[in-house]
Amino acid sequence: MLKILVVDDxxxxxxxxxxxLSEYCVLTAVDGLEAMRVLKEDEGINLxxxxxxxxxxxxxxxxxxxxxxGRFRKPRTIILTDVANWENESKGLKLGAVDFIRKPIxxxxxxxxxxxxxxxxxxxxxxxxxxKTIEKALHESERSKAVFLSHLPGLAYRCNYDPDWTxxxxxxxxxxxxxxxxxxxxxxxxxxxxxxxxxEYREALWNEWKRILPAKQPFKYEYExxxxxxxxxxxLELGQGIYNEQGEVEALEGIVLxxxxxxxxxxxxxxxxEHDRWTGLHNRDYLVSLLERDIKLKKGIKKALIEINLSMVxxxxxxxxxxxxxxxIKKAAEALRQYCTENRLLFHARESRFIFYLFDYQDQNELLxxxxxxxxxxxxxxxxxxxxxxxxxxxxxPDQDETNIDLLLSKLLIASEKSVSLFGKDFAICFYDEExxxxxxxxxxxxxxxxxxxxxxxxxxxxxxxxxxxxxxxxGRICGFEALARLKTAKLGLVSPVEFIPIAEKxxxxxxxxxxxxxxxxxFLNKLKELGYDEIGVSINISIIQLLNPTFANxxxxxxxxxxxxxxxxxxxxxxxxxxxxxxxxxxVIAHLRKAGIQIAIDDFGTGYSSLAREKELKVxxxxxxxxxxxxxxxxxxxxxxxxxxxxxxxxxxxxTIAEGVEHDLQLEYLKEHDCDRIQGYLISKPLDExxxxxxxxxxxxxxxxxxKDGTDHNG
Numbered sequence: 001m002l003k004i005l006v007v008d009d010x011x012x013x014x015x016x017x018x019x020x021l022s023e024y025c026v027l028t029a030v031d032g033l034e035a036m037r038v039l040k041e042d043e044g045i046n047l048x049x050x051x052x053x054x055x056x057x058x059x060x061x062x063x064x065x066x067x068x069x070g071r072f073r074k075p076r077t078i079i080l081t082d083v084a085n086w087e088n089e090s091k092g093l094k095l096g097a098v099d100f101i102r103k104p105i106x107x108x109x110x111x112x113x114x115x116x117x118x119x120x121x122x123x124x125x126x127x128x129x130x131x132k133t134i135e136k137a138l139h140e141s142e143r144s145k146a147v148f149l150s151h152l153p154g155l156a157y158r159c160n161y162d163p164d165w166t167x168x169x170x171x172x173x174x175x176x177x178x179x180x181x182x183x184x185x186x187x188x189x190x191x192x193x194x195x196x197x198x199x200e201y202r203e204a205l206w207n208e209w210k211r212i213l214p215a216k217q218p219f220k221y222e223y224e225x226x227x228x229x230x231x232x233x234x235x236l237e238l239g240q241g242i243y244n245e246q247g248e249v250e251a252l253e254g255i256v257l258x259x260x261x262x263x264x265x266x267x268x269x270x271x272x273x274e275h276d277r278w279t280g281l282h283n284r285d286y287l288v289s290l291l292e293r294d295i296k297l298k299k300g301i302k303k304a305l306i307e308i309n310l311s312m313v314x315x316x317x318x319x320x321x322x323x324x325x326x327x328x329i330k331k332a333a334e335a336l337r338q339y340c341t342e343n344r345l346l347f348h349a350r351e352s353r354f355i356f357y358l359f360d361y362q363d364q365n366e367l368l369x370x371x372x373x374x375x376x377x378x379x380x381x382x383x384x385x386x387x388x389x390x391x392x393x394x395x396x397x398p399d400q401d402e403t404n405i406d407l408l409l410s411k412l413l414i415a416s417e418k419s420v421s422l423f424g425k426d427f428a429i430c431f432y433d434e435e436x437x438x439x440x441x442x443x444x445x446x447x448x449x450x451x452x453x454x455x456x457x458x459x460x461x462x463x464x465x466x467x468x469x470x471x472x473x474x475x476g477r478i479c480g481f482e483a484l485a486r487l488k489t490a491k492l493g494l495v496s497p498v499e500f501i502p503i504a505e506k507x508x509x510x511x512x513x514x515x516x517x518x519x520x521x522x523x524f525l526n527k528l529k530e531l532g533y534d535e536i537g538v539s540i541n542i543s544i545i546q547l548l549n550p551t552f553a554n555x556x557x558x559x560x561x562x563x564x565x566x567x568x569x570x571x572x573x574x575x576x577x578x579x580x581x582x583x584x585x586x587x588x589v590i591a592h593l594r595k596a597g598i599q600i601a602i603d604d605f606g607t608g609y610s611s612l613a614r615e616k617e618l619k620v621x622x623x624x625x626x627x628x629x630x631x632x633x634x635x636x637x638x639x640x641x642x643x644x645x646x647x648x649x650x651x652x653x654x655x656x657t658i659a660e661g662v663e664h665d666l667q668l669e670y671l672k673e674h675d676c677d678r679i680q681g682y683l684i685s686k687p688l689d690e691x692x693x694x695x696x697x698x699x700x701x702x703x704x705x706x707x708x709k710d711g712t713d714h715n716g
Contacts, residue, residue, distance in 0.1 A: 001025045002118055003044050007035040007062070008051040008080065013105065017049060020107045021114055032057025036065060039075070046121055047114070050097070051080040052088050063095035076121055078113065080105070154235065154257040155182075157193075161213070161241070161249045163206065164192035168251060177235070177258055179228025198224040198232065205237075213241045213249055222259065234263035276348040278326060279333035284349040287357060288405045294359065295400050303359045303396040304367055305408070308336065308374060309416035310352040310389045328385065335381050336374065344370075349409070353416065367393050368429065375427035388426035390419030395431075414440050442492070446503050449489050454512040462489050463513060465520050466687035467538070469696060470658065470680045473672055478701045480537040480571070482680060483521040484687050485513075505545050514546045518556065522563045524690055525570075531694065532703030539571035539601060547574065548585065553592050560596075567597035573624065575603045591619040601658065605646065622677075623650040627661025630681075633670050644674040651675070 006017050007029045018026045027045065029035040033056045039045060052059030059079060066074045078099045079092040089100045099117065101110055155178070156171040170182040184190035197205060201223035208221050219239040224232050239254020274286040282290075294303065310332060317325050329352060336354055340346050345357045356374075361367065371391045378389065392415025400408065411432050419430035430436070453463045467481035487495040504510040521538045528536050546552050560567050572593060574586075590600045601622035629643045643659075650657045659671050662681030671679055688696055 002046050002121070003027065003042070004047045004049060004114070005029060005035065005038055005042075005045045005075070006049045007032065007054055007059070008049075009054050010051075013051070013080075013103075016105060016107065017110065020111050024114075024118075031055045032059065032062045035062055039066075045075050047117060048075045048077040049080065049101075049114075050077055052085075052092060053082075060091065060095060063092060063097060066096065076117055078117065152255065152257070153177075154255055156253075156255045157239075158242075158251050158253045159193065161209070161252055164188055164194045165252075167193055177227075177233070177256065178225065179231075196225045196227075198226055209252070216241065216243070219252075219254065222263075225256075233258055234260045279330055279348045281333055281337070281346055281348040281354075283347065284355075284409075287347040287349065287355060288409075290345075290357065291396075291405050291408070295396065295405075298359065299398065301360050302362075303357070304361065305394045305396065305412050306356040306358065306367065306371055306374070307349070307392045307394075307412045307416040308332075308354040308356075308378070308389065309392065309413075309420050310354070310378075310387070311417075311420060312387050312389055313352050316385065316387070328382070328387070332378065332381065335377055339370070339373070353413075355409075355412070364395070364431070367395070371429045375425065375429065379426045382426075388420075390416050390422070391427055391429045392416030392419050393429065393431045411437070411440075443503055445492055446487070446495060446500050447507055447509075449487065449492060449495075450500065450504055450507065450509040450513060453487075453516070454509050463487055463516060463520075464689075465517065465524065466689055467524065467693040468680050468687040469685045469693070469700075470539075470678050471684050472678050473676060478536065478697060479678065480539060480569075481524075481693060482539045482573070482687075483517065483524070483541070485517050485541070501543070505543055508545065510543045510545050511549060514543060515555065515559075518559060519563070522559060522565045522570075524693075525565055526563065527690075527694065528697070529566075531698075533697060533701070534566075535569075536697065536701075537569040537571055537599075539573050539599075541573045541603065544574070544586070547589055553589060556593070556598075557596060568599075570597075571599040571601055571622070573601045573603045574620075587619055594619055594621070602655075604660075605650075620655060622658055623653075623655045624658045624660055625676075627681075630659055630661045630667055630671075633667050634664060638670050641670070643670070647671075647674050647676050 001024060003025045004021060005027045006014055008014050008017070009030050014028045014030075018028065027038055027042070029038050031054045035048075035050070035054070036057065039048075050059045050062060054062075057065075063077065063079075066077070074096070077097045078101060079089070079097045081088045081092070081100050081102055092100060099113060101113060152171065152173045153176075155174040156169075157167055158169040160166040160168065166188055167185045168187070170185050172182060174180060174182040174185060178185075178196055180191070180196075185193055194202060205221060205223060209219060212219050219237065219241075222234065222236050225235055226232055236257045236259045237254060238257070239252055241249045242251045242253055244250050274282055276283045294301075310329065313325050313328050316328075333346075333348060333354065336346055336356075339356070343358060343360045347355045347357065349355045356370075358367065358370075371393060375391060382388075392412055394408070394412040394415055396408065415430050415432035415436065418436060419428045422428035422430065449462060464486050465483045466486055467483055469478045470480045470482060471477070472479040485497050485501070487497075487500045489495075501510070504513055518540060521540050525536075525538050528534075559565075560570070572590070574590070594600055599622065600620040601624055602618065602620050603624045604626040605623045623646070625643065625646055629641075629646060633641055633643060647657050656677040658678040658680065659667075659676050660680055662668055662671065662679045662683045664683065667681075668679065668683060685696055
């Protein structure tokens with residue numbers, strides 16, 4: 001509660017005033033001395049009502065004494081005067097009183113005056129409190145600023161907007177950052193701040209300030225400075241313009257922070273993101289970003305990519321271990337690095353693939369010559385390991401889209417993989433062109449077709465079988481058919497098995513497709529059985545991938561049982577080259593099949609993995625003589641042909657013989673003369689659709705339920 005001291009020697013006046021101000025805490029004194037005592041004892045008095053005519057120490061003396069008392073705060077003072085003594089009012093106001101009230105006292109006027117001064121007092125107190133709060137906040141701000149600047153990893157500044165960045169203020173952090181004391185930079189005393197900036201950044205820095213100031217945007221820029229010791233440091237400058245009322249730039253203020261440690265970490269991360277850790281070469285991601293930039297900016301310059309495909313290195317991991325193969329890759333990187341120039345850059349794109357990016361070259365001959373140099377280098381490098389590979393070349397079209405680099409690299413990969421499959425050199429070279437692209441697109445379409453057939457019964461009709469009759473020369477009758485897989489779609493047309501079978505094997509679609517072929521062949525057998533042709537068999541070509549599948553034999557037996565097929569009417573044809581892969585495992589499988597009554601034939605005999613020692617050990621029934629040897633009968637003296645020797649050897653090994661590709665009577669007569677068991681070819685019939693095969697059989701063979709066995713007791 002606000003305290004008021006009333007000093008008056010009149011008891012009545014003191015009573016009247018105290019009663020009128022009952023809402024306040026009112027103290028009284030009868031003379032000046034008592035008033036001084038009360039003021040000394042109670043420092044909380046806020047308002048003093050002082051009669052100038054009090055005894056012992058009059059009001060003027062009290063007013064004079066108040067400022068000299070340092071132990072208590074001077075209260076707001078209102079003097080009581082007589083109407084006739086207006087000179088006293090003036091004198092009292094000069095001595096520090098803030099107002100006067102004349103006697104006789106009018107209570108309403110007194111109350112209004114006191115309430116006004118109480119309100120003024122409270123307002124004054126509020127201002128004092130606010131000022132103290134502001135002063136405290138300012139003090140805290142200055143303290144925080146001092147702490148901030150003392151720990152700032154850099155400097156704070158205020159400078160002119162001029163080419164020298166003339167400093168008006170520089171914090172103490174200047175020394176730790178630059179090696180120069182702050183005063184050496186103030187007003188360019190010893191050097192300007194522009195002198196500290198590394199020359200290559202000065203123009204860019206000025207242009208950035210020039211760009212942001214008209215828009216009153218904040219400034220942010222990273223650049224390098226050169227310290228007093230010559231050390232280069234990365235800094236981040238954050239600043240803003242200071243503008244006058246007309247919007248003109250008066251100065252620039254901001255901070256310059258040392259970010260060298262952060263930049264070092266960023267550079268390390270950037271290096272690892274852009275380089276292969278094992279070889280130290282730039283990686284695929286960096287190549288992609290470089291191509292995106294160069295294709296966009298270097299429109300008129302020739303650009304090409306050369307990929308070195310060392311995928312064959314992966315084949316030696318099983319024998320020598322992963323580390324050995326990695327060392328070979330590193331060895332190759334070191335050998336290839338010597339060919340790097342300003343316009344010939346090397347990248348480690350994948351585990352076993354390197355890419356040279358060339359630009360501003362002359363023509364394809366230059367690319368080919370350089371690729372031959374690479375091939376010779378790698379051939380000599382891997383002469384001990386006898387590792388080959390391939391080199392693919394792709395010229396980048398002038399209108400290449402910089403947003404489709406992945407497609408570009410996919411084409412390059414296709415060229416390098418194609419080169420790996422070429423024969424003749426350890427490191428063949430292949431250019432990517434429209435023909436190769438068409439071949440790749442066609443292979444992709446074939447893969448899509450095979451995938452659809454493997455996954456969906458509705459597309460089964462895209463895979464169908466044709467049947468080529470096999471004639472027994474012993475009986476002169478048709479004894480069987482070879483089932484030949486065919487692929488035909490609306491998009492691809494008719495696809496040769498020579499084309500789609502290797503793709504099916506590479507993609508492993510041969511497993512589901514092979515089973516579909518077996519099922520279709522068994523359905524054909526059942527139709528023949530219904531027509532009374534019990535003795536007619538069907539031979540089915542089986543891939544080594546199928547044969548080595550652990551479930552193949554059991555699945556085949558299951559189908560035979562479910563479809564009620566006579567296993568003795570089923571023959572499996574295997575190419576001779578499969579025995580080079582896993583001779584013992586394959587021989588065990590075919591022995592298991594033969595035990596169930598299934599016949600085994602070696603296809604293309606004499607062109608694959610020929611070894612008389614192995615042929616004798618093979619658990620097979622028939623040898624199919626390749627068309628190559630049958631065609632030779634037309635161009636040489638029959639007495640000099642070795643076809644008869646193949647027939648003789650097969651018989652001595654206990655195998656029957658089937659001649660493929662018989663197209664002329666001369667061939668037929670030769671084969672009869674030398675006791676060949678069976679033949680097939682266009683002289684007998686081309687491969688036929690199922691219905692035509694049945695019609696052919698009906699024209700050339702009478703149905704019978706009894707076996708008319710030829711000399712070998714087996715059909716084809």
